[in-house]
Amino acid sequence: MRFIIGLRNLLFRVLYRIIRPLIFLMDPEDAHYMFKRVGVFLGSNGVTRGLTSFLFDFNHPSLHTQVDGVRYRNPVGLSAGFDKDGELTSIYPSLGFGLAELGSFTGEVCPGNPGKRLFRMVKSKSILVWYGLNNQGAEKISSRLQGADFGRLRVGINAAKSNITPEFDLQESIDDYTKTMRLFKDIGDYYTINISCPNTQDGEPFVDRENLDALLTAVNAHRVEGRPIYVKLAADLELDEIDVIVDACVAHKMDGVVLTNLAKPAFNKEYVEDELPYHKGAMSGLPLQRISTSVIRHVYRRTRGELTIIGVGGVFTARDAYEKITSGASLLHMITTMIFDGPQNINEINRGLVKLLQEDGFNSIEEAVGSRNPLPKLKAETQSDDETRVEEAPVSEVA
Template identity: 85%
Template structure:
C-alpha cells in the first residue's frame, strides 16, 4: 500500500510542477483566494471529499498520537494564517491533515494592512507576509462555526489582538483576547494565544513579563475543561526574552507553546537578500526552518519537556518534520510546503514519518518526541559512579 501511495504522490508531484509556473503567474493573494474557493467546493459534499481523499490522504496507526488529552490521527497540521476565517475545515482531513489551526481570529473585525500583502520568494522558498491579521472578527466566525462537526480533524482556535490601532492599552487588549475565547468556548479542541504577530501596528507588547502575566491570568480565568491552551512565540526574540515568556507560561500552568511565528528579514540571514520584495512583513518557510528548530530544542530542554511544543517553520519533508519531533515537538504546523511543493506533500510527509519511526524502532510519534535532544541532568542528581571514580 505504501508503494502505491508513493507512486500516486510522485505523479501528483509531477503534475504540480507542471502547473506551478502557471499558478505563480497569478498575484499570490489572488491565487490564495482562488484555491480557497476550490477547497470550499471540494469540502462541500461527500463525493468530492471522497475523491480528494483518494488522491491525497494517508493513514497509519503509528501516526496516531494523544497530546494533552486530545487524540490526533497524525501530528501534521495546518498553521494559522492560511484559513483566516475558518472556511475550509471540511476538506482538511481529505488532504491528510490531522489538525488545523484556524485564524488568527480577533475580537473585532480587522481589514488587515493596506496594499499588496503577500509576496513569493521562490529561490528562498519563502512567502513574505504582510497581511496584518485580516479576518471577519470572532463574532461572525464563531456564529458560523458553532455546532460544526469537524469529524476526525482536530481544530485549534488562534486568538490574537485586534490590529486596528497603533496605541496599546493593556486592559483593552486582554479583553480582546478574552472575547474571542468566550465566543469560541464551544468550538474546536484547543486555543492558541498569539502574542507574536509581526505585522501589527503596536508591535509585540506581551513580550513584557508584566503584560504577559496579566494576560495569562485572564486566559486562565476563561479556561474550558479539556481545552489545552498554548502560547505562540515570535521567531526573532532574544534568548532572555524566550526564557521570560516560557518561564511565565510554566508559572501560569499554560499547556504548551507554538514555536515559532514568522521571521522578520531584519533579524534573519537565511534568505537571498536580492530576492526581498518589500521592506515590511515577515517570512515563512525555509528562512524560518533552522531558527524554529533551535528554539524548540532550547525550550524543550529548559522546561524538561513539561510544556507541549507545536513546531512550525520550514517543514518541507518528512526529515524536516522528524527533526522537529525528535527535538521536542509533539505536533507540527505548516503552510509553505503546499504552495511550493503541492498539497500531496502533506501525506508524503506523513508517509515518510512512518518510515523514520520504523528505522529508529519507535512504534509511535510520542516515543520519538525529544529523542535526539536529551534533557540536561538536574543539578541535585548524584554523579555517576564513573564520574566519582575519575574524580
C-alpha cells in the same frame, strides 16, 4: 500499497511542478483566494470529499497520537494564517491533515494592512507576509462555526489582538483575546494565544513579562475544561526573551507553546539576499527552518518537556518534520510547503514519518518526541531543604 501511494504522490508532485509556474503568475493573494474557493467546493459534498481522500489521504496507526488529552490521527497540522476565517474545515481531513489551526481570529473585525500583502520569494522558498491579521472577526466566524462537526480533524482556535490602532491599551487588548476565547468556548479542541504577529501597528507588547502575566491570568479565567491552551512565540526573540515568555507559560500553567511565528528579515539573514521584495513584513518557510528548530531545542531543554511544543517553520519534508519531533515537538504546523510543493506533500510527510519512526525502532510519535535532544542532567544540590535545580542548557548549544 505503500508503493502505489508513493507513485500517486510522485505523480501529483510532478503535476504540481508543471502547473506551479502558472499559479505563480497570479498575484499571491488572488491565488490564495482561488484555492480557498476550490477547497470550499471540494469540502461541500461527500463525493468530492471522498475523491479528495482517495487521491490525497493517508492513515497509519503509528501516527495516532494523544497530546494534552486530545487524540490526533496524525501530528501534521495546517498552521494559522491559511484559513483566516475558518472556511475550509470540511476538506482538511481528506487532504491528510490531523489538525488545523484556524485564524488568527480577533475580537473585532480586522481588515488587515492596506496594499499588496503577500510576496513569493522563490529562491528562498519563503513567503513574505504583510497581512496584518485580516479576518472577519470572532463574532461572525464563531456564529458560522457553532455546532460544526469537524469529524476526524482536531481544530485549534488561534486568538490574536485586533490590529486596528497603533495605541496599546493593556486591558482592551486582554479583553480582545478573551472575547475570542469566550465566543469559541464550544468550538474546537485547543486554543492558541498568538502574541507574536510581526505585522501589527502596536508591535508585540506581550513580550513584556508584566503584560504577559496579566494576559495569561485572564486567559486562565476563560479556560474550558479539557481544552489545552498554547502560546505562540515569535522567531525574532533573543534567548533571554524566550526564557521570560516560557517561564511565564510554566508559571501560569499553560499547556504548551507554538514555536515559531514568522521571522522579520532584519533579524534573520537566511534568505537569498537580492530577493527581498518589500521593506515590510516577515518571512515563512526555509529561512525559518533552522531558527524554529533551535528554539524548539532550547525550550524543550529549558522546560524539561513540561510544556507541549507545536513545531512550525520550514517543514518541507518528513525529515524536517522528524527533526522537529526528535528535538521536542509533539505536533507540527505548516503552510509554505503546500504553496511550493503542492497538497500531496501533507500525506507524503506523514508517510515518511512512519518510515522514520520504524527506522529508529519507535512505535509511536510520543516515543520519538525529544529523542535527539537529551535533557541536561538534574544536579542535586547539597542544600538542607534537599531542593534540586536544573542546569541551564549552554547558549552555544541552542542558538
